[in-house]
Amino acid sequence: MDFSFLFNNFIELTVTGLVLGSVYALIALGYTLVYGVLQLINFAHADVFMWGTFAVAWVFILTGANGSGTLLQALPYLLLALVVSASVSGGLAMLVERVAYRRLVRKRALSYIILISAIGASFVLSETMGIRDRIVEAIDGAVNAILGIFGGHVDLVGILSDYTARARGITTLPMTIKPETILTIGNFNFRNTDLTIILAALIMMVALDQFIRRTRLGREIRAVAQDPEAAALMGSNSTSVISKTFLIGGIMAGVAAVLYQIKVGSTAFDIGVVLGIKAFTAAVLGGIGNLRGALLGGLLLGITENYGSALFGTQWKDVVAFALLVLILLVRPTGLLGQTLGRARA
């Protein structure tokens, strides 16, 4: 129990906690949106996010981004990465819905059966990334077998070696933005990376909130969350609305992936397990099915985790989130704000 460390670095811990929390909150949106319309936990969502982080990594490898730029120099790279990772995550999220959910939801299967199907999808996503070197080898063998008939040859393994390196290890990247102090208040320095992440996350959150409140699709999503039958009678196609809900969640995960890369700068095929539990905790903390709750929950969780690791040591960091989750579920199962997507005010 190291109280002095906590007190001396209180502001810094709070800011870095908010940075972590912003990423959690963006991932939590995916859980919350899907839970709102289907009352199901999208177990594969964290792996969709993991694919987003790899999309960012590969864009950086492809474009040769290096980590010595200022924010302005890095911006084109970041925007390109954002577009790519949002497309990858959004597309995968829709695919997961199509393959693992749609059939079972239509059959009105028990929720735990659907959860198991989602777990299967999550495994497929994470393992595909985890053995990407093997998969490339297999494809290479097949392609060359066909090309061999015509006397051609292509070295896919060699071409893709940058992308398949250390498939089961950690892929590290150059930091895109060089962290530097841009603002000093009292004796604490705010770094440009941290401020970028918090701001970007807030902008995305507000944009999504307004989107759900004001657009036609947003209204449809709320309607399906409230009462699928009635929404169908009013002419909304619930299948496509659900699919688009997954897409929006996936896009948010793609944005979160870029921010995660700015902050962490490394990724691995199995980061989904712990991040998934944490983002889900954030969603439950704020009230699952509640967009603003996801923001509140994410930020709270990030800060709590930072204070917790300052007190008990970083190796206990993950335990803080689990303990918090159990506490919330026991004391206030509907979360802090406890509204659902359907009851959100228009």
Add this chain to the structure above:
Amino acid sequence: MTTSSRVATFFGNVGDWISDRLEPVGAVARKRPVKIPLIIVGVLLVYALPIVNPPLITTPNSDFPNVLFTVTVYAIVAVGLNIVTGYAGLLDLGYVGFYATGAYVVGLLTAYHAAWPFLLVLPVAMLVTLVTGVLLGAPTLRVRGDYLAIVTMGFGELIRITIRNTEWLGGTAGIKAIPSPQSIGAPDGLFQIPHLHWEGLNPLIDLDRSTKFLVFGVLDATPYFWLALTALIIVILIERLVKNSRVGRMWEATREDEDAAEIMGVPTFKFKLLAFASGAFIGGLAGALFAAKSGYINPISFPANLSILFVAAVVIGGSGNRWGAIIGAVIVAYLPERFRELEDWRLLFFGAALVIIVSFRPQGLFPAYNSRRARRAARQAARDAREEAPVV
């Protein structure tokens, strides 16, 4: 009620309970006298597997007795998890935590902090795991459905992280040099059984490989397989009795409709906790066997993925059907060893198999045998639905 009458009632209840438990055994013997010898022959064949080393089944790329041991441990895990998930309907994604607890109690008491003999530690390990199950279950089993799945998953990770960060539990380095169980008739055993070796379809006696009865050594996994198989059989026998008793019916009621069960007077929370604790107890047994066999454990041996693999075994086999769960465990543990070249693809195939099987057969490959009552209720419900359907 005075104390003495309470004691008398209690013993009366215990007597009734025991006679109730023994009743089905007698019924089977009366109804199907042929069945019991058949079962015994089948069990003996399974015991003989590592000796016979049958072609096609045997694993060319890895030690066959060792594979059999792993398969049996997974089968024990599946029987335990099937109680929690299949009978009581609680999706537990942190079962590896109990497996780890059992393994670590053996590691701590036989090697790290004390030097107790294995057979003394085994019941202690199971009891400690049982207590862990109660401690984790008591606060969380009020939570329902999907939330419970996530919370249990968190607990599995919690146990692993705690072990990793605590020096007293071995820390990141783990526990080395866990002694083997006590051998009988050491050093050469009471007698020796040579293995068979197949040239095509001709069995030859392989004098280079013989199992010393009963020496728990490092080289030969056969005695460990016999130990695990014996444990599995005992677990199945006890589990059958419980499943066919009032307790099993309470679990079924809780699984099918918790609110209705509660209204009919089933103390659902108590029975959910009982299922959770029983599952933990069996998981601890499996973990203890694993630790005694491998001689070395560390936190990396118990990842969250293993929990999912266990659940996959139960669900693929058929949740709520013990034989289905065991077959699922055999599939999960045996196939990757038989086809070693697919090792890397294993988890990917599992994920895909889960999605496909659940989509097309939500009940698993071998669906649970519904009780006559449940089938009758389902037929009645279908009839009611037909009668209520509007005439078009």
